[in-house]
Amino acid sequence: MSRRSLRALPVFWQILGVLLAAVVFAQAAGIAVLFISPPPRPQFNRLDEIAETLAGGSHDTQEHDHDRDLLTSVQAGAPMPRPRMVAEPPLTHMLAERLARPDGQVRLYFEPEAAKQPFRRWPRQPVYRRHGETIFFTPLIAAVQTPQGWRIAQTPPPPLIAPWQRRMILWFLISIVALVPLAWWFARALTRPISSFAAAADRLGSDPLAPAVTEEGPAELRIAAHALNRMQSRLADYVGERTAMIGAIAHDLRTPLARIAFRIEDAPDAVREKVLGDVEQMRAMLAATIGFVRNTEGERMRVPVDLTALVMALIEQDRDLGRDVSLASSAPAIVLGDPLSLERLLQNLIDNGIAYAASVEASVRREEGVAVVTIADRGPGMPAELLERAFQPFVRGDPSRNRATGGIGLGLTIARTIAENHGGTVTLANRAGGGLDAVLRLPLAP
Structure with a gap:
């Protein structure tokens, strides 16, 4: 039986086999003592x-x-x-x-x-x-x-x-020391697929597009990994169908909106301006929805991305547009991800801060294997009950729906979706003295 076949056995038979091998080895060591070691000489x-x-x-x-x-x-x-x-x-x-x-x-x-x-x-x-x-x-x-x-x-x-007792103790110690490598090898062989399975399941919980769990190890783990992969496939199909349906609806609604805008041209000015304003708002919502759907469908490339360089590039672009965006502090931070998606994530956080404050400060640091990017502003902040709800689709910090103070409520949703697809998180927190901190956490590249 090959080594791979042994690892594929159920855990019960693996443990039983190792215990039997340990017992046989210990008994063999005892028998060896009887035949190799000289008998104790009587003292008289x-x-x-x-x-x-x-x-x-x-x-x-x-x-x-x-x-x-x-x-x-x-x-x-x-x-x-x-x-x-x-x-x-x-x-x-x-x-x-x-x-x-x-x-x-x-x-x-x-x-x-x-x-x-x-x-x-x-x-x-x-x-x-x-x-x-x-x-x-x-x-x-x-x-x-x-x-x-x-x-x-x-x-x-x-x-x-007595001397013969010392010899017996020495033999028992030798047998124990000889069993340690066997026990270490067995524990490592048994726990390695379990650790890999746990890590893969954790990645799946934070990244729906994570690779499938490798089906290896004991029979119980292979069955669990196969079931988890099937569940991931069904969930991906389910989410893909719903996402595609939302995208199709959003795309198809643009045609009747165009007809409404065309037909309202002959209406009175007061009515036409209000209806056209609503049409433009609906078009913006549909465009954002389509962008959101396009961002969440399909698996993106995963390459090393320098977050600090990406943040600095976005700051330079915003400064060219006359925005007050600065870099407070930085540290080397390389992550694995899609550069375009991460750029959109960071730009959404910067745009969200600019919409409610005159200036924005960005910082990049490292914390125990995690890259942390903070986008801080000195705006009005948010009520505590809205800090988590702001990530839900079409929920805005300004409930007036005034487009001059923000978008339609998908920017933070898109940002969190991109972060989760990269195994990270985005959170909001009110700053001491006023303002808001948008904190992005992404795992550093190994």
Whole structure:
């Protein structure tokens, strides 16, 4: 099975497969420990070695590398047994004989085998004997009385972690470290298509003309991506049909308006001027509607656009027309989009500010991967309840419908539509001290 086929499996089978692989790998590591690592050697002390140590000698640790070394010391009084230690007179007598001392000058305390290992095969024997030799696997204290005091030999305290336990821990750590790349690869392979799907769905929410979601990854994601692409196609067809219908109606209405304007020529001047004024207003509305429809249909090119250069070019054009438009501040800001559409967007915002104020200030800045263009004026501003409604078609800041103070109410609608088609937003906000800020936010080019 190819790598691509594995990624196409449902998430359930992918997770189950990785868990089974992890279990098999962990068990294989444990089996490898059993066969590769040497078994733990038992630590013990023979009775004759204890006697040799008490007599002042030391047994050869190289010959008995599995033995437990005894710690020796001298003290005034006889040693006391530790908890769980016992004394067996026969064993004490055997040690006294080997030291050639009376039993009263010898002490031997040890932990019974049964107390240390309750499931040992010889639970009734306190010590282990082999070929007549007594062997102690448990901690012990042995002592003999000398002129300098009691000479004591005792087993050192057991380490917190035995050598064989350290080896086991090391193997487990190695197996965990070996599993980390597998877990990282699986998590990345599983989350990458999910992240791509989420990003594509987010782009679709802000840009209806965004590319279709790539149908890849587990079966569940491919089904969801296919359903999302079908929904996007149906929505695009639905919006396209309604937009085309509005455009056709607006286009066809121009002919009866032309006939009305022709036939009203013979009417009295007072009537003719009023009717012609209404006809011109309707023509302007139809022209704006057709422009709006043309702007929203079809997918535009997406090329790198320098917003700062575009704003400066528009300012120069407006200055040539005698408008008071200036650039307050600027920063490099490159976005992906249609230059003509973005130019129309910015020009609509500038025209909207000029319609209600004597001057307009523009600024361009960057904020966390977003280019922000602000078109600010010192006009009358807007009521708070109208700041959002102003983006609806045919809603104007001046409700008098006086064309001297603005258009027909499609400029901001067109501006927001273009911004949304580029994955951005346009908002309005009243300025402190009077005026209005039109703020355009567009994602910077990667």
